[in-house]
Structures are given as structure tokens and as C-alpha cells.
Amino acid sequence: MLPDFPDAAFPAAPYPGVVPDRSFVHVDGGGLALTPDPSARSSWRVSGPGPGTDLDTWLAGRGAPPLAARVPLLTYGSNRNPAKIGWLRRELGLAGPVVVLRGRTTGLAAVWAHGLRVVDDQRPAVLAAAPGQVEEHSVWFATPEQVGVLDVCEGRSSGRYRLARVHTGEVRTEDGTLLDDVLAYVGLAGIRRPLLVDGEPVRCADLPQTAARVLRGERAPSDGLDATTVTGAPDPDAWPARLFVYGTLQPGERSWHLLAEAAAGPAEPVTVPGTLLDTGLGYPAMLRDAGPGVPGHVVPLRDPAALLPRLDRFEGPDYVRVRITTPDGRPCWTYVWTAPTCGFRSVPRWGHASPGVAGPRP
Structure with a gap:
């Protein structure tokens, strides 16, 4: 089955890249659209002839774990970009289909970090508490092995980001499911705290990378999140x-x-x-x-x-x-x-x- 869209349709640069306006499952080279369906065993269907194929059936046909063997992980930066997912496959050995569901956050925001990335001098995003703010992001339903690849990418062991269960705000996927205590990579190092300009964080949705990278301001004392750090690999049975x-x-x-x-x-x-x-x-x-x-x-x-x-x-x-x-x-x-x-x-x-x-x- 050919992808509905290729990675090339969603360039990764400038960070955080272009994001599809739909839920999708990423395969090597592109993505297939997903639609919610409460009558499907997995609650989701992969695009195709007629009503499409139940997502769990589709995953099984590729020897991949079902949704029940995956953990929900909020992605608010580049990890929801198809070209970035393709890069993870090529450079870090990411394997298997990646399930990416559209999600709406309330009380949370992606904001620009205080420091720049060493690899390209672009300013990365960090998650912060934002009372009353509503944003559109995505949620990976990732296998523990896929989380291990993201650990490397996000520098979990080197202290750039920590993997945590976020208790602040609300995250709902496109089908209306409330993802309580969702996993997310949140800033840990000082340069990964929010940047404050005139005493306020700057939302990624309000300012593009070209303007964000030249911002000047102060480092926020914290991200304001109530979040519990996860040790080891997350267990899909725990949620x-x-x-x-x-x-x-x-x-x-x-x-x-x-x-x-x-x-x-x-x-x-x-x-x-x-x-x-x-x-x-x-x-x-x-x-x-x-x-x-x-x-x-x-x-x-x-x-x-x-x-x-x-x-x-x-x-x-x-x-x-x-x-x-x-x-x-x-x-x-x-x-x-x-x-x-x-x-x-x-x-x-x-x-x-x-x-x-x-x-x-x-």
C-alpha cells in the first residue's frame, strides 16, 4: 500500500517542520491517514478501500504491536513531522509503523527554549504550563523500543530532556479520548527551560523559527509543570x-x-x-x-x-x-x-x- 503522502511533502526545516492536519500512521517514506471509528477494535481505521482497515489488523499484518502494546507520548516539537520521523529511521534505527494521532492540549503550550541547539543553532521547543491556552499537537502511540529511540534523540540520558507523566492541563486525541497523565519529554537542562521575553514565555505558534532564534531574554525558573519523572522504559500495561x-x-x-x-x-x-x-x-x-x-x-x-x-x-x-x-x-x-x-x-x-x-x- 502506497502512502497517502510522502515525507517530502512535509519538510523538517526550519524547525519544528511542517505538520499534517490529520492523524496518520508513518511507514518508511510517508504516512497513511487514520480516522477514528468506535466500532473498530482499535477505535481507528487506516485509509483504504471502503471504510478502511482496523488499525490493529493493519499493524498485525506488518508484524507490528497493536495499540494496546504502545504508550501515548505527547509530541509538541519536530517529532510529529513526517520528514523528522524518516530521519529517525535512517539515523537512529527507528523501526516499525509509528502511530501519530492529532491531539488538542488545554492548559499547556509549546514555547521557545532559552538555549539553541548545538547541531544547527535553531531554537528548540519545550513544554510549559499555560492556563487557559488551547493548542493543536500530536500524540505518538509508541512501542517501548520506539521510545528508546526517542530517548536518544531527546538526550534523556544526557540531561537535555526528561521523560515524565504530565499532570498539568489536558490532552485529548482526535476521537475525544482524554489522555490523563500523558507521557512527554519536558526540559531538564537549564538551556531547555522556557525563554522569557519581557517576563513572558513565547509560544512557538506565535513566532516562527527565523524570528525565535534571534530572541533575547531571560531563562525561566521553571516550566510550571506538575510532572512525574519516569525511570526506565514505560510499561504499556500501566496506562x-x-x-x-x-x-x-x-x-x-x-x-x-x-x-x-x-x-x-x-x-x-x-x-x-x-x-x-x-x-x-x-x-x-x-x-x-x-x-x-x-x-x-x-x-x-x-x-x-x-x-x-x-x-x-x-x-x-x-x-x-x-x-x-x-x-x-x-x-x-x-x-x-x-x-x-x-x-x-x-x-x-x-x-x-x-x-x-x-x-x-x-
Whole structure:
């Protein structure tokens, strides 16, 4: 499949480069457009004939990890530029498809840093708190290996930037998902603190590189961010810290004990897009499609990275764990059915009143 656009259509110079006005998945040489679709297993489709291909299916066809094995990473500088991604492939060995989703930030801004880059004397961007400010940026859904390449590019080990979970402001992707505690590279070295001109930071959106590189001002004492530094490689299982359950794992059902001690708070009733099926085996199956909706509960989790591998074994090979989004924008883990559905029937809900709960789970 040929890219929808080549890297050359989005030059990287001057920094931070030209950015597509769409979500895309980058392959060697260019990008394919992505569109949100809550009926798709991954919630996204790759451009193509008809409605396009589910993104997870497309990734699997290339031997690449699905979205569930990737971490969201806010990119507000050049890393959202296709030509820069191509450079990362050529120079630093970046491998595999790169998923780049459009994102809108509130309360955050890309601002010009105090110091210049050694390689080309251009002024880089840094992230800073900006109450009330709304900007358009992008979010990589990166594999841990891809994060390792970005670590080298951003100088994580040399102290230029630190990788952190940002608690300030709000980040939402194009499909409305709220990325709470999103990862981002934030300035660490003194020259990577915001530049203050007349006592105020200068937004990258307000001044181009040609004017920014000759600015004169003072170094800000801090970026104003509430951000927790991440040590080591980020674990995809650690985010989000919520699980949507719709069958025997719900409160009051026979498997709730597997979740009860891991819950960080009360379960909340919610309905998500999809279809609920009675397997006839004493437990239900959820399909990601344009069905009438699946009622269940969102359970906040204390330590999802510790719990989820145990639940993966409990659910077995007929289910796959994916991230979905509730109607109010909260991302959650859940399990969707992947095996054949011959003989199953649609049911409005699952619980004590459901006709299919009599049989034991094998």
C-alpha cells in the first residue's frame, strides 16, 4: 500500500517542520491517514478501500504491536513531522509503523527554549504550563523500543530532556479520548527551560523559527509543570488505570473477587459502543461494532501493570485486551471476543437477571 503522502511533502526545516492536519500512521517514506471509528477494535481505521482497515489488523499484518502494546507520548516539537520521523529511521534505527494521532492540549503550550541547539543553532521547543491556552499537537502511540529511540534523540540520558507523566492541563486525541497523565519529554537542562521575553514565555505558534532564534531574554525558573519523572522504559500495561467489565467480573458477579482487592475506588455503571452476546457457556462476549451498546462498569485500578497479565490468563485466548473510550472520554482497558460467534445470541445486559449465567465458566 502506497502512502497517502510522502515525507517530502512535509519538510523538517526550519524547525519544528511542517505538520499534517490529520492523524496518520508513518511507514518508511510517508504516512497513511487514520480516522477514528468506535466500532473498530482499535477505535481507528487506516485509509483504504471502503471504510478502511482496523488499525490493529493493519499493524498485525506488518508484524507490528497493536495499540494496546504502545504508550501515548505527547509530541509538541519536530517529532510529529513526517520528514523528522524518516530521519529517525535512517539515523537512529527507528523501526516499525509509528502511530501519530492529532491531539488538542488545554492548559499547556509549546514555547521557545532559552538555549539553541548545538547541531544547527535553531531554537528548540519545550513544554510549559499555560492556563487557559488551547493548542493543536500530536500524540505518538509508541512501542517501548520506539521510545528508546526517542530517548536518544531527546538526550534523556544526557540531561537535555526528561521523560515524565504530565499532570498539568489536558490532552485529548482526535476521537475525544482524554489522555490523563500523558507521557512527554519536558526540559531538564537549564538551556531547555522556557525563554522569557519581557517576563513572558513565547509560544512557538506565535513566532516562527527565523524570528525565535534571534530572541533575547531571560531563562525561566521553571516550566510550571506538575510532572512525574519516569525511570526506565514505560510499561504499556500501566496506562490507563481503569478496566471496563461487562460480565462475570462485574461487582456482585461470581468473578468479582479477582478485581475487588485491585480496585482503587467504586465501580461506576457505564455503557460503551458494541454488542453483547450470550455465549451459552455462562459468560458473555463483547464485540466492537456499531451495535446497541454494552452496559457494564468502569473499575479504577491501583496497579494495572500487576493485575492485567493475571486477567489475561483468566480470560483466555478467545478474548483480546484493548483500550476503549467511554462516552465521556475516559480511556479504559477491556476484553473483546475474537473467536467464532456461531450460535451466540445478542443480550441487552449481563448480570443476575441474564438468562445465560447458570453454567460455570470452563
